[in-house]
Amino acid sequence: MTRVAVVGMGAVGSVVAAGLASTGRMEVTACVRSPLGGLRITRPDGAVEDILIPEILDPAQMSAVEWVVLATKAHQTAGAAPWLERLCNADTRVAVLQNGVEHLERVAPLTNAARVLPVVVEIAAESPQRGHIRLFERPRVVVPEGDDGANFAALCQDSGITVTLTEDFVTAAWAKLCLNAANGAITALTMRRMPVFANPRIARLGHALVEEARQVATASGANLPDDLADQVIARLRTMPAESGSSMLWDRLAGRPLEYDARNGAVVRMGARLGIPTPHNETATALLEAVSEAGDVT
Ligand SMILES: NC(=O)c1ccc[n+]([C@@H]2O[C@H](COP(=O)([O-])OP(=O)(O)OC[C@H]3O[C@@H](n4cnc5c(N)ncnc54)[C@H](OP(=O)(O)O)[C@@H]3O)[C@@H](O)[C@H]2O)c1
Structure with missing residues (x-):
């Protein structure tokens, strides 16, 4: 067996x-x-x-x-x-x-x-x-x-x-990471569920996080649409009010956050490819500090 x-x-x-x-x-x-x-x-x-x-x-x-x-x-x-x-x-x-x-x-x-x-x-x-x-x-x-x-x-x-x-696993994995670059980071940092994306500034920030990830993904060989960030933010804005992200649940429970494999990976790979990722760098720094602090809420 x-x-x-x-x-x-x-x-x-x-x-x-x-x-x-x-x-x-x-x-x-x-x-x-x-x-x-x-x-x-x-x-x-x-x-x-x-x-x-x-x-x-x-x-x-x-x-x-x-x-x-x-x-x-x-x-x-x-x-x-x-x-x-x-x-x-x-x-x-x-x-x-x-x-x-x-x-x-x-x-x-x-x-x-x-x-x-x-x-x-x-x-x-x-x-x-x-x-x-x-x-x-x-x-x-x-x-x-x-x-x-x-x-x-x-x-x-x-x-x-x-x-x-x-046959195109690179695209499949990056498509998921582009989505996660916005939804996990923003819900965990704001400690709010998906309706947070109704806020226009938050939607713009989410868009920037996804767009940087998309550029790194494309340079890494992924085949993603140019308007991916528009699509992702539109999708996040229509998700059910109760939906959140696993990083939000981890933050609410005071557990360490999986930020390094997400926004951190975008920054790491962007640096290797010479693609600036300032929004993901900021998100990574903030998530790292939150993750280190643990359960102080
Ligand atoms: N949940 C989702 O909906 C979802 C969706 C898509 C992708 N993912 C991804 O899938 C992966 C798993 O996520 P998850 O939500 O299932 O995580 P999770 O619920 O936090 O589960 C992680 C498990 O790993 C166990 N673990 C950690 N260190 C261990 C060790 N040294 N030895 C044995 N067990 C250990 C933990 O055990 P303890 O109970 O002892 O802490 C916990 O049960 C993550 O990369 C996540 O991003 C999750």
């Missing part, structure tokens, strides 16, 4: 672990820092499902598996290194379900030569309490075409997770 280990049993990792376990085709283990005692997933139609996934708390109790699903926040990757050290060998594949465009740079040095599959996550879910996940729509992910992408799609067959293979 295929062995799968999930590191990062939060909103995304739990949905994937539950989906994979439901196929009955594989042995799924949750690699956790403290016990969850089971999962409770509320589906988009309101149905509530209780699922038990075997939990392991100590990396030393694990050996190499066929697949690792890494779904920590990007800034928690280094902390997950002891798990990756035990779970990976050259035959392992590591599916990295994280936001941003630097999956390979971040994770490959930690995987004992296991191949890394970057994944764009289109899973709208939140975890208001450990082990409790609210899923807002059918989970979807995008992976690059190729053997590892095809094998991951086969792994997820009948799991309820839709896997799309794309």
Whole structure:
């Protein structure tokens, strides 16, 4: 039986672990820092499902598996290194379900030569309490075409997770990052939900954040429309009043923020390509200070 280990049993990792376990085709283990005692997933139609996934708390109790699903926040990757050290060998594949465009740079040095599959996550879910996940729509992910992408799609067959293979993963990953450059930063910094984009100054700031990211994306080989920033801001302005972002939820909970893999990545890659990114630099500095301060609200 295929062995799968999930590191990062939060909103995304739990949905994937539950989906994979439901196929009955594989042995799924949750690699956790403290016990969850089971999962409770509320589906988009309101149905509530209780699922038990075997939990392991100590990396030393694990050996190499066929697949690792890494779904920590990007800034928690280094902390997950002891798990990756035990779970990976050259035959392992590591599916990295994280936001941003630097999956390979971040994770490959930690995987004992296991191949890394970057994944764009289109899973709208939140975890208001450990082990409790609210899923807002059918989970979807995008992976690059190729053997590892095809094998991951086969792994997820009948799991309820839709896997799309794309020949242009660069564009898929940057499209998500361009959106995140505005919505995560602005909702977390203002501590307001999406209606904050109705404010014209905020809409202009969001537009500038996305436009800088789009220019860096284009120079990195992504194929995005010239009016992407207009489209993103128009979309954010029509989102339901209660919607926010995972960075807003993290700020409200006093947790560290995933700013470096988002606005920080735009700044880093812009600097390498000689593209100015002053708005993203400002957002990164402010988010870093907020993230360092933790729970002072
Ligand atoms: N949630 C969404 O709707 C969504 C949508 C698109 C993309 N994404 C992206 O998907 C990724 C995962 O996001 P998420 O929302 O699922 O995050 P999350 O709910 O914060 O979950 C992260 C999980 O990682 C665990 N973790 C952290 N360090 C660990 C370690 N050293 N060992 C074991 N477990 C560890 C945490 O465990 P503890 O409970 O012990 O802290 C937590 O359960 C992020 O890159 C995010 O941006 C999320």
